Amino acid sequence: MITSAQNPKLKLVRALMGRPKERRDSGVFVAEGIRLLEEAASSSWKFRFVLFSGEMSQRGSKLLAVLKSKGIETEEVASHLLDALSDTGNSQGIIAVLEQAPLPMPKSTDFVLIPDQIRDPGNLGTLLRTAIAAGVQAVFLPPETTDAFAPKVVRAGMGAHFRLPIYDLSWEAIREATLGLHLFLADMHGKSCWETDLRSPLALIVGGEAEGASLPARELAEASISVPMPGHAESLNAAVAGAVLIFEVIRQRKEG
Amino acid sequence: MITSAQNPKLKLVRALMGRPKERRDSGVFVAEGIRLLEEAASSSWKFRFVLFSGEMSQRGSKLLAVLKSKGIETEEVASHLLDALSDTGNSQGIIAVLEQAPLPMPKSTDFVLIPDQIRDPGNLGTLLRTAIAAGVQAVFLPPETTDAFAPKVVRAGMGAHFRLPIYDLSWEAIREATLGLHLFLADMHGKSCWETDLRSPLALIVGGEAEGASLPARELAEASISVPMPGHAESLNAAVAGAVLIFEVIRQRKEG
DSSP states (O other): OBOOTTOHHHHHHHHHHHOHHHHHHHTEEEEESHHHHHHHHHTTOOEEEEEEOSOOOHHHHHHHHHHHHTTOOEEEBOHHHHHHHOSSSOOTTEEEEEEOOOOOOOSSOSEEEEEOSOOOHHHHHHHHHHHHHHTOOEEEEOTTSOOTTSHHHHHHHTTGGGTSOEEEOOHHHHHHHTTTSEEEEEEEEEEEGGGSOOOSSEEEEEOOSSSOSOHHHHHHOSEEEEOOOOSSOSOOOHHHHHHHHHHHHHHHHHHO | OBOOTTOHHHHHHHHHHHOHHHHHHHTEEEEESHHHHHHHHHTTOOEEEEEEOSOOOHHHHHHHHHHHHTTOOEEEBOHHHHHHHOSSSOOTTEEEEEEOOOOOOOSSOSEEEEEOSOOOHHHHHHHHHHHHHHTOOEEEEOTTSOOTTSHHHHHHHTTGGGTSOEEEOOHHHHHHHTTTSEEEEEEEEEEEGGGSOOOSSEEEEEOBTTTBSOHHHHHHOSEEEEOOOOSSOSOOOHHHHHHHHHHHHHHHHHHO
């Protein structure tokens, strides 16, 4: 059992939770909690190792048994040390270090999401969660968007990270990867999404909380679309605006 | 200038930011930051007092001048004390204590939102922000929902609190206040919102993150509606599901 805060595995987890550079250089990230790690296990995600404490629920113990049966390295940690690692202060007794190995791109795509300049980790995670629920096939992250593998993004994503191909790409690479797709930019001054035909294959760029979309996003987009706001607000939360637009695409396609 | 952390005004702000009971008993709440307080001022909200520090932007100084010209009590605080009060650690140099005086109910309503068992302050604030953007006319909060005047709710609401009638009501009072409205419950097992006619006057109950809607909500609702999820997710974030449904109501009414 690990009883020292100076243990190399604990030091690695702390470093991974703190710094984007650490995650990029090592190609791994941290996920915690039973439900999230059940998702990782059920989608056969690659684990580096698992840390657990004695204070786990029955559901947690079952998950741990599954992980062990897959040959994944597990190690017990004194529970106060595990809780101190946790981003929420409540690890539910289990934290894992997972490989950052993006899922393969589907051969053909008709719906790609591009979160642009999204800085708030909760908003990015919520966009990923919404994307997987709606059946978006891939997410491209331009350089200005916050790191998708930061702990708060992973938590808000609720397992989306294990099902959705997520790629960090330059704008030039995004231009190439979206050839053949119509590019729409979510913009409050754009045309109403209800009056825009969104049925053909497309990529949707959702701009950030403060400044909206970046210059490269504006240059790349063919058209701007908006969620009409008949009420008294200046703007919607970025994850909310993205969700309304994402499900409008699904609605139009369903109605044919 | 206030230079002691034991100053009664600072003690009041700290108490109001911490405990729902304190806010209920005193009938006031805290809002911070320039943009939010600009919203409060422009909607003629009642201020109890304003605390500010010397470290304010030009926009902040302009706001302060407006507040003073309205005869609102303002007092300077040492900037480290003001930042220590702030929920975000960055007050933008201005914090206010405001009256909790609900706006009058509109004479007739055709769209009411009922956030039910929403525990996460960010989600409740986002729902309020979405509601005001969509033109929802009132929000009824049943007893199980988190306090709408908690600092994180006010922040995520982005000014919705100053434009939207928000009422804490028992389920019995909600039943009476929604006579004449159709009651729909957001539920992932409900009928597709795209196949439900949402054009007649209605109240929408959006259930909580974990357990969904409460028993009284289920009893009161006439029908359940859902956001169809063609992808791989168990559920949507409560604020996201609520937003998609709220804007679907607006879309249907616009299309007639």
